[in-house]
Amino acid sequence: MNHELTIAWLYPDLMSTYGDRGNIMVLQKRCQWRGIATRVTPVTLETEAKELSHCDLIFMGGAQDRQQKIASDDFIRRKGPVIGEMVESGIPALFVCAAYQFVGHYYKPYQGDAIPGAGIFDLYTEHPGDQAKRLIGNVVAQLESDQFLSTSSYDQTIVGFENHGGRTYLGSKMKPLAKVLHGFGNNGEDGYEGALYKNSIGSYFHGPLLSKNPHIADWLIATALEMKYKNDLALAALDDRLEWQAHAFLLHR
Amino acid sequence: MRSHWIIGIGKLVSWMSTVLHLGAGATWPGEIALRVNHGIFAFFVSQFRKEIILVAGTNGKTTTSLMITQVLEKHGFSVVHNSSGANLLNGVVSACIQRSSWNGTLRADYGVFEVDENSLPVVISIIKHKESVKGFTLVLLNLFRDQLDRYGEVDVIAEKWEKSLREQRAQHKKKSNSRNKKIIQIIANADDPLIAHLASIASISTPDIKAFYFGLNDRALFQQRMDHATDSIFCPSCGSRLAYEGMYYSHIGVWHCLSCGAKRPVPDIDAWQSPLPGLYNQYNTLAAVAALRSVGVSDSHIQNALTDFAPAFGRQEEFLMDGKRLKLFLSKNPAGFNASLQTVLNMKPITLLLVLNDRIPDGRDVSWIWDVDFEVLGNKKIEIIVSGDRAYDLAVRIKYAIQFQNFTVETDLKKAISHVLQTVKNGETVYILATYSAMLAVRKVITGKKIV
Structure with a gap:
């Protein structure tokens, strides 16, 4: 049986600042190497929200402030509600940095009123003030759930780079993705990084997240296939030595 | 000015770091001098016999400022230049200390300094406050995403520059009747929407701030496919998506806004033989030539001096x-x-x-x-x-x-x-x-x- 996945890439021209497109490349290539056909649907300001309904996997990345403002209105009013329904139904999604903040209840800047989010994830983000330090640096974190296990001995950790001013706090419906071993994570206080809800992941890791964490990439692909074809498909193993060497380098640094 | 002993110490540090191979000779003398006397750069600034040329932008600072320096030197001028690439204020001051006598006298015609994106507003504000300086030339090359963990995002830099340029403009408006006016010449990349926007904000209806634009007019060089790393494809004036007649690389190209009518300024210079390969070096060359023209160097001199240009390290x-x-x-x-x-x-x-x-x-x-x-x-x-x-x-x-x-x-x-x-x-x-x-x-x- 020939499998095919359609990946929605939200705002590739507005929200792709920190090498975010790497996540799309990793998903596409890892499918291609296994003979799974992929299509990437770029979802921009001009795209109709109904285009999203053909998609099996969702990705949205980080942005600069100006671009974030341009995208936010469109996301809250048009794309957000559709994506909310898809996430509820179990379609896998990955939201990184600004997108992670966007899908929460609100973002409160250090001046002015809170900016409403799409409320897809039960979380909120606050900026503690212009004197507060940005949380920047390499991060290593221990995964909280065993659902990402693979054949590698490094499959219990995730590694990446974070760079954010806002501090994100999870509500009771969310599970943290991982426990920070080195770095700051969601808010630099509670020791957790990222969030899990249904089959969706939120994270502050760019680097990009999936390039050095092939187990997360494969989990997203496997889940998308499972949702689409309604049966458990084992993914063929790939030669991931380089990916794990890059992972191990940060782990042991 | 009680700067003599500071300069002495600075020169000593510079000499020691060279002798001991500490490799910090390009920043420490200036850093120490600045900590003791924050006004040390203003003291040097006032001594240049001719002009100060500042070169800023994400890519091409070192090559462009070296082109300007080599042409001026071949033309017989003495130039202080931070050729080591140390381009924070401490690097600029270190370059002055290395060239000055032990009592701080600088015998130089021009100061040609490449300046870090974040340091540009500070350097400009020091120069403008010095009464004895008649004017300066500011070369704005481009703004690309670069080391986001250190510099912040492109828009953050652009905002800082805009604030600094607006201050210049406000001051010029205020002083328009005074005799103590400085002429600022901005050499700006017409093909980078953000840079062109900044230059136009600074110069519009301000007679003493003049903008000269450089850019390419060669459709054969348009690239077939857009690079991914584009940062400024939205109108800096109104935020709408920009339309491009063609892109040369990244977001550099012939742009216009369908929504508010903003468009690429007509370049004052659009062609010059570059001594180095690469499209980006064509831009560096155009910027250097425009800057040299603006301080009065003739085209034939520029041409002769640039033909045997020796590239900067690396x-x-x-x-x-x-x-x-x-x-x-x-x-x-x-x-x-x-x-x-x-x-x-x-x-x-x-x-x-x-x-x-x-x-x-x-x-x-x-x-x-x-x-x-x-x-x-x-x-x-x-x-x-x-x-x-x-x-x-x-x-x-x-x-x-x-x-x-x-x-x-x-x-x-x-x-x-x-x-x-x-x-x-x-x-x-x-x-x-x-x-x-x-x-x-x-x-x-x-x-x-x-x-x-």
């Missing part, structure tokens, strides 16, 4: 080792890396050594390699060797760009360099693309082995 610098050539391209951000790759590919390379570090001068975040279009290396018979502190990160990036095509990872830089040398015959060239600290490390390996 910028297409050439070495000879065991009868083989090595050409080193500093490549430190997506736009720069794409430009280097494009230039190197035009030279039909046999072997490519790519070196990625993540030290402070490189930026600790290596995510940007995913914004570089390494896909252009696909389907070509080029041997690729990957090295540096973050060799594996780069290797993963290359793997996803060109699949399982053959490439080698060698984390030991010395071994990587001897390996690449074995891949070419005598007289052939190895091309090396490296981030900043990696470029210095490569030079050290090569020059440590006696270069010719």
Whole structure:
């Protein structure tokens, strides 16, 4: 049986600042190497929200402030509600940095009123003030759930780079993705990084997240296939030595 | 001015760091002097007999300021230039200290300084406050995403520059009747929407701030496909998506806004023979020529002086080792890396050594390699060797760009360099693309082995 996945890439021209497109490349290539056909649907300001309904996997990345403002209105009013329904139904999604903040209840800047989010994830983000330090640096974190296990001995950790001013706090419906071993994570206080809800992941890791964490990439692909074809498909193993060497380098640094 | 002893100390530090090979001679003398006397730069500024030329932008500062310096020097002027590439205020001051006498006297016509993006507003404010300075020239090259963990986002830099330029403008308006007026000449890249916007904000209905634009008018150079690492494709005036008649690279091109009517200014200069290969060097050359014209150097002088331009260290610098050539391209951000790759590919390379570090001068975040279009290396018979502190990160990036095509990872830089040398015959060239600290490390390996 020939499998095919359609990946929605939200705002590739507005929200792709920190090498975010790497996540799309990793998903596409890892499918291609296994003979799974992929299509990437770029979802921009001009795209109709109904285009999203053909998609099996969702990705949205980080942005600069100006671009974030341009995208936010469109996301809250048009794309957000559709994506909310898809996430509820179990379609896998990955939201990184600004997108992670966007899908929460609100973002409160250090001046002015809170900016409403799409409320897809039960979380909120606050900026503690212009004197507060940005949380920047390499991060290593221990995964909280065993659902990402693979054949590698490094499959219990995730590694990446974070760079954010806002501090994100999870509500009771969310599970943290991982426990920070080195770095700051969601808010630099509670020791957790990222969030899990249904089959969706939120994270502050760019680097990009999936390039050095092939187990997360494969989990997203496997889940998308499972949702689409309604049966458990084992993914063929790939030669991931380089990916794990890059992972191990940060782990042991 | 009780600056004599500070300058003495600065010169001593400079001399000691050279003798002891501390490698910090380019910043520490200035840093110490600034800590003791914050006004030290203003003291130097007032001594230049002619003008000060500041060169700013993400890519091309070192090459452009070196072009300006070499032409002025060949024309018989004495120039103080921060040629080491140390471009924070402490680097600029260090360059002055190194050239001054022990009592702080600078006998120089021009100051040509490349200035870091974040330091530009401070440097401008010091120059403008000095009454004895009649004016200065500001060269604005481009703004690309670069070391986001250190500099912040492109828009943040642009905002700082805009604030600084608006202050200049307000002051000029206020002083329009006074005799103590400074003329500011802004040499701006017409093809970079953000830069063109900044220059127009500063100069509009302000007679003493003049904007000169450089840009290309060559449709044959338009690229077929848009680079991924574009930052300013939305109108800086109204925020709508910009339309392009064509793009030369990244977001640099012939742009206009369908919504508010803003458009690329007509360039005052659009053609000049560049002494170095690469589209980005055409822009550097145009900027340098425009700056030189603005301070009154004739075209024939510029032409003569630029023909034998010697590139700055690590910028297409050439070495000879065991009868083989090595050409080193500093490549430190997506736009720069794409430009280097494009230039190197035009030279039909046999072997490519790519070196990625993540030290402070490189930026600790290596995510940007995913914004570089390494896909252009696909389907070509080029041997690729990957090295540096973050060799594996780069290797993963290359793997996803060109699949399982053959490439080698060698984390030991010395071994990587001897390996690449074995891949070419005598007289052939190895091309090396490296981030900043990696470029210095490569030079050290090569020059440590006696270069010719």
